Amino acid sequence: MAEKKRATIADVAKLAGVSITTVSRVMNKNYPVKEETRQKVEKAIEELEFKPNLLARGLIHNKTQTIGILTPSIENLFFSQVVKGIDSIIKNKGYTTFLCNTEGDPQQEKLMIGNMKDRSVDGIIAINPRTNNIKSGYYELISKQIPLVIINGYNKGIRCNYVLNDGEVGTLEALRYLYDEGHRDIAFLRGLHSYSYDVKENIYKEFCKDNKIMFSEDDVLVIKDGNGLEAVEQSKATVENMLKKKDKITAIFACNDWMAVGALNAAKALKISVPDRFSIIGFDNTIISQITEPSLTTVDQNMTGLGQTAGKRICEIIKEKDKENRKIIIETKLIIRDSVNVISE
Amino acid sequence: MAEKKRATIADVAKLAGVSITTVSRVMNKNYPVKEETRQKVEKAIEELEFKPNLLARGLIHNKTQTIGILTPSIENLFFSQVVKGIDSIIKNKGYTTFLCNTEGDPQQEKLMIGNMKDRSVDGIIAINPRTNNIKSGYYELISKQIPLVIINGYNKGIRCNYVLNDGEVGTLEALRYLYDEGHRDIAFLRGLHSYSYDVKENIYKEFCKDNKIMFSEDDVLVIKDGNGLEAVEQSKATVENMLKKKDKITAIFACNDWMAVGALNAAKALKISVPDRFSIIGFDNTIISQITEPSLTTVDQNMTGLGQTAGKRICEIIKEKDKENRKIIIETKLIIRDSVNVISE
DNA sequence: TTGTACGCGTTATCAC
DNA sequence: GTGATAACGCGTACAA
Numbered sequence: 001m002a003e004k005k006r007a008t009i010a011d012v013a014k015l016a017g018v019s020i021t022t023v024s025r026v027m028n029k030n031y032p033v034k035e036e037t038r039q040k041v042e043k044a045i046e047e048l049e050f051k052p053n054l055l056a057r058g059l060i061h062n063k064t065q066t067i068g069i070l071t072p073s074i075e076n077l078f079f080s081q082v083v084k085g086i087d088s089i090i091k092n093k094g095y096t097t098f099l100c101n102t103e104g105d106p107q108q109e110k111l112m113i114g115n116m117k118d119r120s121v122d123g124i125i126a127i128n129p130r131t132n133n134i135k136s137g138y139y140e141l142i143s144k145q146i147p148l149v150i151i152n153g154y155n156k157g158i159r160c161n162y163v164l165n166d167g168e169v170g171t172l173e174a175l176r177y178l179y180d181e182g183h184r185d186i187a188f189l190r191g192l193h194s195y196s197y198d199v200k201e202n203i204y205k206e207f208c209k210d211n212k213i214m215f216s217e218d219d220v221l222v223i224k225d226g227n228g229l230e231a232v233e234q235s236k237a238t239v240e241n242m243l244k245k246k247d248k249i250t251a252i253f254a255c256n257d258w259m260a261v262g263a264l265n266a267a268k269a270l271k272i273s274v275p276d277r278f279s280i281i282g283f284d285n286t287i288i289s290q291i292t293e294p295s296l297t298t299v300d301q302n303m304t305g306l307g308q309t310a311g312k313r314i315c316e317i318i319k320e321k322d323k324e325n326r327k328i329i330i331e332t333k334l335i336i337r338d339s340v341n342v343i344s345e
Numbered sequence: 346m347a348e349k350k351r352a353t354i355a356d357v358a359k360l361a362g363v364s365i366t367t368v369s370r371v372m373n374k375n376y377p378v379k380e381e382t383r384q385k386v387e388k389a390i391e392e393l394e395f396k397p398n399l400l401a402r403g404l405i406h407n408k409t410q411t412i413g414i415l416t417p418s419i420e421n422l423f424f425s426q427v428v429k430g431i432d433s434i435i436k437n438k439g440y441t442t443f444l445c446n447t448e449g450d451p452q453q454e455k456l457m458i459g460n461m462k463d464r465s466v467d468g469i470i471a472i473n474p475r476t477n478n479i480k481s482g483y484y485e486l487i488s489k490q491i492p493l494v495i496i497n498g499y500n501k502g503i504r505c506n507y508v509l510n511d512g513e514v515g516t517l518e519a520l521r522y523l524y525d526e527g528h529r530d531i532a533f534l535r536g537l538h539s540y541s542y543d544v545k546e547n548i549y550k551e552f553c554k555d556n557k558i559m560f561s562e563d564d565v566l567v568i569k570d571g572n573g574l575e576a577v578e579q580s581k582a583t584v585e586n587m588l589k590k591k592d593k594i595t596a597i598f599a600c601n602d603w604m605a606v607g608a609l610n611a612a613k614a615l616k617i618s619v620p621d622r623f624s625i626i627g628f629d630n631t632i633i634s635q636i637t638e639p640s641l642t643t644v645d646q647n648m649t650g651l652g653q654t655a656g657k658r659i660c661e662i663i664k665e666k667d668k669e670n671r672k673i674i675i676e677t678k679l680i681i682r683d684s685v686n687v688i689s690e
Numbered sequence: 691t692t693g694t695a696c697g698c699g700t701t702a703t704c705a706c
Numbered sequence: 707g708t709g710a711t712a713a714c715g716c717g718t719a720c721a722a
Contacts, residue, residue, distance in 0.1 A: 008699055019709045024701060034707060054463040055409070056699035058400045059714045066464070074425040074444075077574075083419060087446060096460045099419075099444035101432060115441045118399040119411070229422075229632055261636055287574055291606055293638035353715055364693045369717060376718095379691060401715035404698045 007048035016044035027052060058120050067095045067314060068116035070126040072104035072194075073227040076258060077286035078303055082127055082151060085307020093315055095122070104193070104227055106130040113142060123147035123314040128227065131195050134158055143325075147317040149310045153195045154327070161317060162327040163310045165301035167199040170332030174253060174281050174299050175207045177334060182343030183251040183279060187219045187242060189235060189263060190255045191226015197255050200283075204253065218242075219249070223262075226255060235262025236269070243270055243278070250343055251279035257288045260296050264339070275341035285335050294338035301332045352393035361389035372397065403465050412440045412659060413461035415471040417449040417539075418572040421603060422631035423648055427472055427496060430652020438660055440467070449538070449572055451475040458487060468492035468659040473572065476540050479503055488670075492662040494655045498540045499672070506662060507672040508655045510646035512544040515677030519598060519626050519644050520552045522679060527688030528596040528624060532564045532587060534580060534608060535600045536571015542600050545628075549598065563587075564594070568607075571600060580607025581614070588615055588623070595688055596624035602633045605641050609684070620686035630680050639683035646677045 013020040018037055025031045026041040033041075044050070058064040067090055071079045087097055098121060102108040109130055116124055124146060126139070133139055134155045142148055149161045178186055188204045190197040201220060208215045221242060223234035239252065243266060254260035260282030267274045274280055274294055282289055282298035289296035309328055358365040363382055370376040371386040378386075389395075403409040412435055416424045432442055443466060447453040454475055461469055469491060471484070478484055479500045487493055494506045523531055533549045535542040546565060553560045566587060568579035584597065588611060599605035605627030612619045619625055619639055627634055627643035634641035654673055 009701095010699080020700085021702090021709055021711095022707085025708090028701080030701095032707065037707080051459070051463060053404070053465070053699050055400045055403045055465055056714085057701075059398070059404060059699080059716090060701050062714085064400070064464070074419055074428060075422060077420060080420045080425075084446070096457075096464075097445070100441070101429070112441075114396070118396060119409070119441075120398070120400050232632065232636075265636075287577065288633075288636065291577075291610075291633070291637055354717095355715080365716080366693060366718080367691090370692090373717080377691065382691085398715050401698085402717080404700090404715080405717055407698090 006053075007050040009050070009052065011048055012041065012044045012050050015048065016040045062120055063122050064120045065095050066098050066119070066121045068098045068100065068113075068119075068121040068124045070100050070102060070109065070112055070116075070124065070129065072102050072128050072130075073229075074099070074101055075229045076227050076231075076256070077288060078256065078284045079127055079227075081286065081303035082307040082310075085304040085309075086125060086311040087307075088304075089308050089311030090315060095315075104130070104225060106133055106193075109133055110138065117146060121146070123149070123318050125149045125151060125310050125314055126153065127151045128194055128196065129153045130193050131155070131198065132193070134160070134195065147314055149314045149317070151306055151310050155195070159325050161313055161325050163306060163313060163330065164327065165196075165306060165330050166332050167196050167301075168203050170283065170299040170301060170334070171200045171203040171253070172207065173332070173334045174283070175204065177297075177336070178251050178253070178279065178281060178340065179207075179211060179213075181279070181340060184213055184343075185249045185251070186213070186215075187221060187239075187246075187249050187252040189221045189223070189239065189252055189259050191231065191259070192222055192224050194226060197226065200253075200255055218246075223259070226259065229258070231256070231258040232262045232265065235259040236265040239263045239266035240269055243267065243272060249278075251281070251340065254280065254282050257282040257284045257286045257296060257298055260298065260339075261288060261292060264292055264296070275339050279340040281340055289335070289337065292339075297337045297340045298335050299332050300335050302330050306330050351398075352395040354395070354397065356393055357386065357389045357395050360393060361385045407465055408467050409465045410440050411443050411464070411466045413443045413445065413458075413464075413466040413469045415445050415447060415454065415457055415461075415469065415474065417447050417473050418574075419444070419446055420574045421572050421576075421601070422633060423601065423629045424472055424572070426631070426648035427652040427655075430649040431470060431656040432652075433649075434653050434656030435660060440660075449475070449570060451478055451538075454478055455483065462491060466491070468494070468663050470494045470496060470655050470659055471498065472496045473539055473541065474498045475538050476500070476543065477538070479505070479540065492659055494659045494662070496651055496655050500540070504670050506658055506670050508651060508658060508675065509672065510541075510651060510675045511677050512541050512646075513548050515628065515644040515646060515679070516545045516548040516598070517552065518677070518679045519628075520549065522642075522681070523596050523598070523624065523626060523685065524552075524556060526624070526685060529558055529688075530594045530596070531558070531560075532566060532584075532591075532594050532597040534566045534568070534584065534597055534604050536576065536604070537567055537569050539571060542571065545598075545600055563591075568604070571604065574603070576601070576603040577607045577610065580604040581610040584608045584611035585614055588612065588617060594623075596626070596685070599625065599627050602627040602629045602631045602641060602643060605643065605684075606633060606637060609637055609641070620684050624685040626685055634680070634682065637684075642682045642685045643680050644677050645680050647675050651675050
């Protein structure tokens with residue numbers, strides 16, 4: 001019940017019989033202090049359990065030892081993994097993370113970034129931000145005000161720091177794998193708004209043309225929320241609908257593992273055997289892909305690496321080691337499991 | 346490149362030709378201001394895109410409109426769901442959330458709470474904190490310094506605000522279900538350190554005694570990290586090991602869905618059919634339980650409700666509407682799916 | 691209705 | 707080596 005008030009630097013100074021300046025010096029070790037006084041001060045600090053008020057510090061330096069992370073969904077294991085990667089790097093550098101959920105809403109995204117700026121975070125990492133906010137120049141503007149790294153978002157001509165998985169190569173490799181196994185009627189499943197979906201769709205269309213695969217616009221299936229848990233339900237409905245109409249489709253490429261799960265559930269609901277009659281390939285290689293039955297063939301995008309790289313990068317930018325913007329690409333890797341079958345003509 | 350500095354209240358005052366006090370009054374609407382001056386000030390605010398510095402404000406009030414959330418893992422869909430529930434409530438009240446990951450480490454837990462206090466958060470919600478930190482009185486102490494709500498943690502005699510799922514009833518219902526289906530040899534799978542595991546284990550042991558079920562200590566399987574993704578691997582290894590040794594076990598109760606998945610994988614690895622020869626029951630009702638094959642029978646603990654309730658509670662405490670500590674229990678519900686089979690004698 | 695001046699807890703600058 | 711004192715940006719008694 002004592003409800004002790006938190007000690008301030010002044011309390012410490014009084015107890016130690018020195019000035020607050022000296023206390024500050026002992027704490028920050030930035031100026032020489034006589035060993036004897038140092039001891040006195042340290043004792044007082046310990047006794048009062050003094051911890052400096054970060055707000056007051058922040059007010060002076062405009063630094064708070066905090067990094068803000070923006071994610072469209074914490075329900076997607078992809079993001080958890082990326083965040084874990086970021087954390088692992090910046091924790092060691094004395095930063096704390098400040099995680100914000102946007103639900104993939106572009107307005108929320110801006111609002112949250114405002115919140116972060118208000119709280120004087122030292123830097124921001126935005127994971128899979130909305131394409132429009134990049135294109136419109138919004139992020140470029142922010143980037144000039146505060147250190148910023150964008151993970152899995154990009155737009156030509158927009159000057160920002162990017163860390164991206166190699167969605168082009170990953171998608172291509174997956175499609176080629178399907179092709180080599182004999183598939184010629186491949187559908188494509190994506191969410192509405194994200195750079196990474198756009199990249200994949202472009203590759204898909206190019207691939208079809210290059211390989212003289214016939215495809216119509218309704219082979220591109222689009223669900224509203226790609227990142228959250230809703231993706232499963234929405235994908236199921238969409239794919240089920242497609243499977244009923246177009247029975248010549250033999251395979252589907254889904255832009256993430258949740259969507260792939262939805263596709264799998266659709267097939268199951270229609271008693272279409274996977275992979276015997278319908279092949280599915282996912283993206284991300286979250287643990288989900290190992291759990292389904294059959295387990296999902298998918299593209300590993302090294303989520304931890306993505307996070308770690310972004311973590312390192314933001315620290316560099318904060319320390320101004322590197323004022324240039326950079327675009328760092330992380331390699332992907334096809335993980336072959338059981339959801340794709342050979343087609344014999 | 347203009348790198349405009351953020352406007353301060355003084356800039357606004359100057360531009361509007363008034364004192365900073367007046368600007369402050371316009372912003373906070375706490376004192377009457379002549380309509381005409383108000384207009385001038387509002388115009389200036391808009392023009393300079395002025396937003397008050399929350400650090401400065403926080404320094405005065407010791408309030409930052411921020412709520413800290415502590416979670417042992419963001420990889421577990423259970424926590425994502427709870428956090429979403431919290432968010433949905435407190436966003437509307439003008440708070441921002443500050444999510445911290447402890448990896449279930451008791452030291453990290455304290456460290457993170459320190460971080461939050463340093464940043465003058467207005468309140469803290471701790472999800473599934475380590476039992477020892479509650480028992481030791483640590484959380485009771487924190488609770489005196491700062492508004493605190495504990496989700497799924499509890500200890501007799503420790504005065505805190507709690508929001509709990511009814512683990513007793515949920516576990517009992519699940520065990521009774523297994524019993525009614527004919528199971529008499531039931532193993533129990535838990536993680537090492539958490540109140541919710543302790544509750545369930547107690548119920549399990551009581552249940553066995555009450556129903557004259559023989560059980561030995563090695564029917565209680567314990568893995569190290571219950572909350573993270575590692576739980577899947579660890580559970581698989583542990584359960585596989587058990588299944589090899591004790592073939593009379595016909596069912597297992599797992600303390601969360603990830604562990605249940607691990608148990609499922611173990612059975613698959615040994616080509617033991619689920620549920621024909623081995624039944625599994627999980628806990629949480631995360632989406633995972635719908636995805637596995639067979640889908641998991643599990644206990645829904647209303648994760649969103651848990652989060653929402655905690656969100657409301659923390660707001661009440663902050664506003665000091667209610668100085669009494671309370672313990673709020675959220676109901677659970679058995680969800681019957683396909684991972685449990687009837688045993689015929 | 692408006693303005694002055696001080697305080698919040700720290701760090702940095704300049705004296706001593 | 708050490709200590710006053712002015713910042714940082716805002717809110718608020720108090721005075722006018």
